[in-house]
Amino acid sequence: xxxxxxxxxxxxxxxxxxxxxxxxxxxxxxxxxxxxxxxxxxxxxxxxxxxxxxxxxxxxxxxxxxxxxxxxxxxxxxxxxxxxxxxxxxxxxxxxxxxxxxxxxxxxxxxxxxxxxxxxxxxxxxxxxxxxxxxxxxxxxxxxxxxxxxxxxxxxxxxxxxxxxxxxxxxxxxxxxxxxxxxxxxxxxxxxxxxxxxxxxxxxxxxxxxxxxxxxxxxxxxxxxxxxxxxxxxxxxxxxxxxxxxxxxxxxx
Numbered sequence: 001x002x003x004x005x006x007x008x009x010x011x012x013x014x015x016x017x018x019x020x021x022x023x024x025x026x027x028x029x030x031x032x033x034x035x036x037x038x039x040x041x042x043x044x045x046x047x048x049x050x051x052x053x054x055x056x057x058x059x060x061x062x063x064x065x066x067x068x069x070x071x072x073x074x075x076x077x078x079x080x081x082x083x084x085x086x087x088x089x090x091x092x093x094x095x096x097x098x099x100x101x102x103x104x105x106x107x108x109x110x111x112x113x114x115x116x117x118x119x120x121x122x123x124x125x126x127x128x129x130x131x132x133x134x135x136x137x138x139x140x141x142x143x144x145x146x147x148x149x150x151x152x153x154x155x156x157x158x159x160x161x162x163x164x165x166x167x168x169x170x171x172x173x174x175x176x177x178x179x180x181x182x183x184x185x186x187x188x189x190x191x192x193x194x195x196x197x198x199x200x201x202x203x204x205x206x207x208x209x210x211x212x213x214x215x216x217x218x219x220x221x222x223x224x225x226x227x228x229x230x231x232x233x234x235x236x237x238x239x240x241x242x243x244x245x246x247x248x249x250x251x252x253x
Contacts, residue, residue: 066162076166129203158186167222173214181234198245
């Protein structure tokens with residue numbers, strides 16, 4: 001087991017209205033630690049010195065919950081493709097490295113404290129239309145509703161989105177279209193979800209814009225940093241349904 005000494009430049013901000021700044025710390029870690037375990041070691045050192053520990057979010061630490069949102073050396077979740085911060089291990093770094101750690105940067109994600117941001121806008125986007133509300137009767141037996149294998153696979157790949165917000169942090173416009181589209185597309189690919197396709201697209205896009213997220217300019221930064229590697233084809237699917245819904249709305253006015 002090889003120990004390494006690291007210099008960390010971490011964003012510290014006492015609260016939403018406080019002025020933040022990068023502060024420098026030194027920590028000793030080993031290559032088998034996850035990035036969050038390394039931060040745990042740092043926080044233990046700070047507590048023992050009587051200093052305020054660094055606030056950061058975490059829950060499952062298994063790459064599932066999406067709460068470990070932080071920008072590591074300028075890249076959401078760090079340097080490894082398809083990896084959350086909690087699953088990033090210190091062997092991706094080397095002894096003597098200087099690492100910069102910052103929160104997501106987006107108007108729609110206000111900083112609560114240090115590396116913790118408010119991602120409640122995602123919840124409101126889901127509440128606006130990311131569900132099936134049609135009456136489908138009693139629960140169906142397995143495989144009773146036929147779904148082509150290709151559609152089922154696509155639906156599963158879009159449903160893999162963990163709502164971490166890396167797409168927002170990477171986008172120059174702070175757009176959340178990859179998140180919104182993934183939550184739309186996994187329902188669009190299933191017969192139960194397709195019934196409300198246009199209503200869902202209209203509601204979710206309108207809520208996305210109301211939350212203050214920027215517009216998508218199709219430069220694919222979101223796909224590049226997504227820890228679940230969600231495809232931007234989901235955005236094309238959402239745009240198609242949204243345009244159809246807008247045109248039908250205009251025709252009925």
